[in-house]
Amino acid sequence: MSVVEKTGLPPGAEAPLVTGGHTFASISNKISEIVERKTSMVWLLSFGAAFSFVLLLIGSIGYLFWEGTGIWGLNVPVGWGYDIVNFVFWVGIGHAGTLISAVLFLFRQRWRTSINRFSESMTLFAVICALMFPAIHVGRVWVIYWVFPLPNQMGMWPNFRSPLLWDVFAVSIYFTCSFLFWYVGLIPDLATLRDRAVTRVRKFVFGLLSFGWRGGNRQWKNYELAYLILAGISTPLVLSVHSVVSTDFATSVIPGWHTTIFPPYFVAGAIFSGFAMVMSLAVVARKLLNLHDFITVDHLEKMNKIMLVTGMMVGYAYACEFFIAWYSGSIYESFAFINRAFGPYAWAYWIMVTCNVLVPQLFWVRKWRRTVAVMFVASILINIGMWFERFVIVMSLARDYLPSSWDYYKPTIWDVATLVGSFGLFFTLFLLFARFVPMIAMSEVKAVLPQADPHHGGTH
Helix, strand or coil: CCCECCCCCCCCCCCCCCCCCCCHHHHHHHHHHHHHCCCCHHHHHHHHHHHHHHHHHHHHHHHHHHHCHHHCCCCCCCCCCHHHHHHHHHHHHCHHHHHHHHHHHHCCCHHHHHCHHHHHHHHHHHHHHHHHHHHHCCCCHHHHHHHCCCCCCCCCCCCCCCHHHHHHHHHHHHHHHHHHHHHHHHHHHHHHHHHHCCCHHHHHHHHHHCCCCCCCHHHHHHHHHHHHHHHHHHHHHHHHHHHHHHHHHHCCCCCCCCCCCHHHHHHHHHHHHHHHHHHHHHHHHHHHCCCCCCCCHHHHHHHHHHHHHHHHHHHHHHHHHHHHHHHHCCHHHHHHHHHHHHCCCHHHHHHHHHHHHHHHHHHHCHHHHCEHHHHHHHHHHHHHHHHHHHHHHHHHHHCCCCHHHCCCCCCCHHHHHHHHHHHHHHHHHHHHHHHHCCCCCHHHHHHCCHHHCCCHHHCC
């Protein structure tokens, strides 16, 4: 993993998107075998470890329902703690999948084909983790259906001025569109697994899931039109969903939150953290499943460049917040940001700055940008930094307008258990996906092979 991989191409030459001399048949064999072969011991051990954290999550949520939100470290000024931090973090993680698939598809970036499938899956699993936190933080979770505009005998309607309701609509719509986009892209590959199935059960299941796909011209035409429409719908959602989440903060009167920079700042940070998570997963999957021919160092380098750009946007936003606080002339705003850098949570602030601003600067150097070990460690640090970014923002609550109400927020063991359990849920779902669904979009990868060009070989 630590070896610097080189293309060996002359300067200016375009690197191949798929290496190893693959054909249409070898791509189907290589990717389908991951699903068809016997379950490996590495997968079983990984799944067992991840699922043990899911059990921890179930236990901590069960105790929360029994005892109430008093088991968390919330106090009088800090009414939101790890629950809102984790919610915003996981929503941000879910951004890169749709960005890679939808936005890069509309811009005809063909390098997306090797990484779009598992980044889309990552989006779904991250959003599932995110949706859990607004649901469990309300206290009386058994009446969570009140946030939906359902007819009821009391004639009550949800409070549309509540940020909680905005989250429900924004994230639910994002999840629905992302799921449809993911599933439509899967249909040709599910049909491939159906055609290769050797048991009646597998043939029935994959036949059912592939909706009778035969690969005819009319089916391909309808498929590509549906995929294009869903990409067009999903693209503005990438920008809107985290803007809505940031507006939860921006519409309040808390010093440090009441600012219009939040929507673009949150979107840039979401893309930044999402790509970091895709990088972490891609490096591990590439190594364990021997996917070097499909996820090349050029793919990883392009993601590093995007992380470098979005990391600088996040760093600019950090600096801009200080300028706005000074320029506003408000002593409360100025104090909020000085307090972030030098107050009781200064340790969290400087972890955030180090991970999110300094670490991405490594990618200015081409050698480090193409060194797998460096990019893997950097992606982990960036995700840590982005979690602390949300922590620092939420901890503005600890010191508001009234010094008499100031207090120091400390998470309890149940806060930590819920956070760790959410990671367990995410990795459990991802491992199930990697075991039972093609991780690489076979039909799309075949389309970027030289053989897919009708003029290939001079036969036309």
